[in-house]
Amino acid sequence: MTSKTPIHLDINGHRHELEVEPRVTLLDALRDHLGLTGTKKGCDHGQCGACTVHVDGQRVLACLTLAAQAEGRAVTTIEGLAEGDGTLHAVQAAFLEQDAFQCGYCTPGQIMSAVACIREGHAGSDDEIREYMAGNLCRCGAYPHIVAAVRQAALEVAS
Ligand code: FES
Ligand code: FES
Numbered sequence: 001m002t003s004k005t006p007i008h009l010d011i012n013g014h015r016h017e018l019e020v021e022p023r024v025t026l027l028d029a030l031r032d033h034l035g036l037t038g039t040k041k042g043c044d045h046g047q048c049g050a051c052t053v054h055v056d057g058q059r060v061l062a063c064l065t066l067a068a069q070a071e072g073r074a075v076t077t078i079e080g081l082a083e084g085d086g087t088l089h090a091v092q093a094a095f096l097e098q099d100a101f102q103c104g105y106c107t108p109g110q111i112m113s114a115v116a117c118i119r120e121g122h123a124g125s126d127d128e129i130r131e132y133m134a135g136n137l138c139r140c141g142a143y144p145h146i147v148a149a150v151r152q153a154a155l156e157v158a159s
Contacts, residue, residue, distance in 0.1 A: 002021045002022070002023070003021070004019040004020055004021055005019065005020065005021075005022060005068070006018070006019050007019075007020060007067060007068055007071045008071060008072070009029065009034075009067065009070055009071065009075060010072070010073065010074050010075060011030070011034065011036065011075045011076075011077060011080070012075070012076055012077060012079055012080025013074075013080065016034055018033050018034070018067075020033060020067055020068075022066070022068060023066070024066070024067045024068075025062060025063055025064070025065060025066060025067060026053070026055075026060075026062040026063075026065040026066065026067045026069070026070050026075070027039060027041055027044070027051045027062035027063045027065075028067070029067035029070075030053070030062060030075075030077060036077055036079055038077055038078040038079045038108050039051055039052075039053055039062055039077050039078060039108055039109070040105055040106070040108055040109060041063065042105070042106070042109075042137070043063070044063045045063065046061050046063060046064045047137075048106070048109075048136070048137045049061070049106070049109045049110070049113060049135045049136030049137060050105065050106050050108070050109040050136075050137075051063045051109060052108075052109040052110075052112040052113045052116075052135075052136065053075060053076060053077050053078075053112055054074075054075065054076040054077075054112060054115070054116060055070055055073050055074070055075055056073050056074055057074070057076075057116075057119070058116065059112060059113055059116035061135075076112075077108075077112075078108035078111060078112060081111065081112075081115065089111075089115065090153045090156045090157055091111050091114045091115050091118070091149070091150070091153040092111055093153075094149040094150070094152040094153035094156070095107065095110070095111060095114075095146075095149045097149070097152065098145050098146075098148045098149035098152060099145050100142055100145040100146045100148065100149035101138075101140070101142055101145075101146075102140035102141075102142050103139075103140050105139075106136060106137065106138045106139070106140075106142075109136050110133070110136045110138065110146055113132075113133055113135065113136045114133065114146075114149070114150045114153065117129065117132045117133055117150060118150065118153060118154045118157055120132070123150055123151065123153075123154035124154075126147050126151060129147050129150045129151060129154075130143075130147060133146065133147070133150065
């Protein structure tokens with residue numbers, strides 16, 4: 001039997017104490033231990049981007065990150081993106097306006113990547129957006145709408 005270790009995670013500005021085995025990923029900690037199921041598990045092998053979250057403002061794949069590695073760092077998930085009063089983040093609003101999803105399974109990861117992509121200054125053209133969003137797969141093929149949403153949000157954030 002593997003022993004569990006206590007860790008604390010700062011998720012969307014809230015501190016959580018939990019006891020997990022050292023091998024537990026951040027993705028499983030979020031979904032299975034904290035009930036934050038907005039972050040999706042697609043491949044669980046670092047290949048689809050569905051599990052993208054931010055750690056200290058940088059996008060990471062939660063399926064390739066151990067929960068223990070996130071200890072003491074600020075984690076933001078899709079649940080923490082909107083304002084406290086429910087006002088959507090510009091990227092969330094743009095995804096809605098541009099119809100940038102079909103089944104929606106990839107959408108939280110797409111949105112978290114898009115927020116980082118814009119913040120990194122990598123949303124200057126459609127080609128650049130495609131390049132820096134390439135780690136987020138969409139099996140529904142909503143790519144043209146996703147690029148349009150990122151382009152719209154980037155313009156709004158810049159204005
Ligand atoms: Fe993490 Fe696919 S679930 S990259
Ligand atoms: Fe279905 Fe992207 S909207 S996987």
